[in-house]
Amino acid sequence: MFLHLKNILTPEEVRSARSLLGHDAPWVDGRTSAGDQAVAAKRNEQLAQDSTQAQQLRALVLAALHRDALFFSAALPHKIFNPLFNRYSGESNFYGNHVDGAVLRSRHPDQWVRSDISCTLFLADPADYDGGELLIKEPQGERAVKLPAGDMVLYPSSTVHQVAPVTRGARIASFFWVQSMVRSTEQRQLLFDMDMDLLRLRSTIGDHADPVVGLTGTYHNLLRMWADA
Incomplete structure (x- = not known):
């Protein structure tokens, strides 16, 4: 299933999220969370998971998901990996082809989550950066995804995908995985x-x-x- 969900976050929530992810946010090397396959392909920054900003942003995103009936209908969530936040800009500007790990350890709460569905919630306006498309390989060809701030895409975690290089500005997003009540x-x-x-x-x-x-x-x-x- 591939699905574009509109307005997961309101414009006010997007502004709050971007403020929390501003100049004083504790960004770290994104490779610290990558598996063996992905670490060589990953060049981005990630918000430190134990930071105050990450705690507030997790609560913001989870509250938005819980009120969205279309997300529930599509994902039928059993567990949600704690939302993470990344930035692509400068020299840390791409993530090559990879497949997400099948079972991942979520910190908040501390639990294992089977990755049935991958989710990317866009937080930067598309006009603010060039490149940065989420490229998803499908049988009929490659799908390029670059959505308005506050919109989210759902796609099977089993697919090969990448983030194209960002050549101007900064691509900022939240990403996480869902273990569905229905595996298939x-x-x-x-x-x-x-x-x-x-x-x-x-x-x-x-x-x-x-x-x-x-x-x-x-x-x-x-x-x-x-x-x-």
Whole structure:
């Protein structure tokens, strides 16, 4: 599943996040969190996880996710890796092709998270930097993603992807992973498609029409069959 979620953060929340990530933010070498495969390809900066700014930003992002119904429908989250924050600029300006680790250790809370879904929440306006596209390899070709500040992209963690070099300005984003209640990408996609169709059907014929009740039951029975909560 590939999904662009709009306005995860409000404009005011984006401004607050960028203020916290300003000139006095404790940026460190992003390679400190990279696995064996990724460390040679990774050239960026990352906000120190134990900093005051990281704590406030984690709370901001998680609150935004918890209020977003579309995120819940698409991801069906069981666990969320604590949101991290990175910056690409200057000589620390790219992240070559890699695949995210399958199981990752989250610090806040301290838990292992299986990476079913990778998430990038953009915090810099696209006009503020050149390059920096998230490039995701798909069977039909490479998809380039560069979204407005406050928007987020979801994509399977099993895909090969990279961040193109930033040649002007700074690309700032939050990134994290989701362990879904439904491990299978195909099953999650079917459930999401059904949920979206049910929303459209409810708006047309109402919540209590027999087809809506029946299809809602089918949705939940499939979720009950596939979910590991």
